[in-house]
Amino acid sequence: MSELTKRERDALNAIVTLYDQLKYSPTMKEIAEEMGLASASTAFKYIELLEKKGFIERKESAPRALRVLRRA
Numbered sequence: 001m002s003e004l005t006k007r008e009r010d011a012l013n014a015i016v017t018l019y020d021q022l023k024y025s026p027t028m029k030e031i032a033e034e035m036g037l038a039s040a041s042t043a044f045k046y047i048e049l050l051e052k053k054g055f056i057e058r059k060e061s062a063p064r065a066l067r068v069l070r071r072a
Contacts, residue, residue, distance in 0.1 A: 004053065009072045010035055011046035012055055016068060025066040 004012065014034040018026035026034070032043035047066070050056045055072070059065035 004050075004055070004072050007035075008046055008049055008053070008055075011043065012050055012068070012072055015050075015056065015066055016071065019066075019068070025064040027063055 011031065014031050015026060018030055018034055022030075028040040028043045028047065031047070032038075032040045035043060035046075037043055047056065047058065051058060055068065055070055057067050057069055
C-alpha cells in the first residue's frame with residue numbers, strides 16, 4: 001500500500017474529524033468544506049485515492065457510507 005500525500009492525509013483526517021463530530025460518515029460536500037476545497041468533486045477524487053490505497057472503504061450506492069480501515 002502506498003504512502004499518502006499531504007492532501008490525501010488531509011482528506012483522511014477530515015473524514016476522521018467529521019465522523020468524530022457527527023457520529024456518522026460525512027458527505028463529499030462536508031469533506032470538501034472541512035478541507036477548504038471549492039468543490040465536492042475534488043474531495044471525491046481524494047476519496048477514490050484513499051480507497052485505492054486501502055485506507056477507507058465505501059459503498060457507492062450510499063452517500064454516507066465511508067469506513068476508515070486504517071489511519072495515516
